[in-house]
Amino acid sequence: MSTLLEKHIVELLQERNEKAISLLYENYGDTLFGVANKVVRNEELAQDVLQESFVKIWKKSDSYDPSKAKLFTWLFRITRNTAIDKLRSANTKTDKEIQIDVSDVYTLGVDSIRPELMDVRENLDKIENKYQVVLEALFFQGMTQQEASDELDIPLGTIKSRLKIGLRELKKIYDPTTPVLCLLIALNLIQ
């Protein structure tokens, strides 16, 4: 996702041009669907969540402030909060416990895998499970490190170090040029 495209989408949103929604869906739809699914753990509910989220995104488009958050951060917040609301109302409706079960974070969904998404899934596998768990607790479940420590029964210090390593691993994956560049520079220096 280039910053230029981001800018373009934001402009369209502020002009209240419906094209913005189309572009947002093409660029973030699958990711936000994944986020929704991660929270509600039900594809059907996740579809509702995504639809409601996009309606909210459209309605709130003039409240988006690029100086306060990246476009994706804003989209993520809306989607995650919509998903949490959905989960709560679904819980009260059915009495069925569809809670964010911490044990679920270990079973990473492998359904509906698209070939073009395979590389990111493979990437995800590159991060060791123990780091993923901490990252998920932080990013999707909104736990504080203390809460994660209590919930996962891992000492706070370990949570902190796992988070640090997890984030570093993550950076390696989505920004692979950095180590390569470093390597090239290092090689150059050696020569």
Next chain:
Amino acid sequence: MNKDKIKIFLDSDLLEKYLIGSTTDQENLQVERYIALYPEVRETYEVLQENLEAFAKMHAIKAPEGLKERILAKIRSEHIGKRRFARYAIAASVAMILFAGASYFFWSENQSLQQENQIVNNKIENLEADMREQLADVRNQFIVLQNPQTKRFNIKGNKKAKELKAVAYVNPVKKLSYINVSKLPNLPENQCFQMWAEVDGKMLNLGVIQEAANKDKLVALPYADEAVGYITIEPKGGNESPTVENIVANITY
């Protein structure tokens, strides 16, 4: 000092909660202040945002076919619905204003017509009453003047008003009496003649005599057996009770 503050803030997980949108409005303000004030916090926030996007992308799932179309249709319908609603709302408001304006116009028109009607009715009633009164008066005058039992008294003023001439008509059968003042002496500007009648021991004010107006007019006198009429000179505009020393004529009837 600041370093400690920043460290405590970064350790509090508040920034992470803010990142994913699970902070309260008050917490938002605090976090936004830290981001604005401290580059270190800002940088951490930037990195967290990048991490979040990268981590979320790893969890992307292909959204079902047709969901995009459903979402776009939903947004379009809300958009159009809103626009249509706004249009209806404007039209309804305009209609309301017109209706209210017209209602007020007709109401006030009706109100003023009612008032006018009331005034006209009152006038008619007054005229009717006046007419009836005058007709009765004229009839009584006719009866008094034509009746053979009517006694006629010629009244002359005393030395204070020698020129005064008046005629009184009294009919004891019909119990009616009238007086016609035909001539009055001239009085200074600040004085006038006033007529009185003493009936059953009570002094009644019959009003100021205006010579020109009263010349050919019969003025009714309240009737009583052994009533006495007086004409006095009083200050201009009349008096509330007769000034006895200024009596210029008396009429016993």
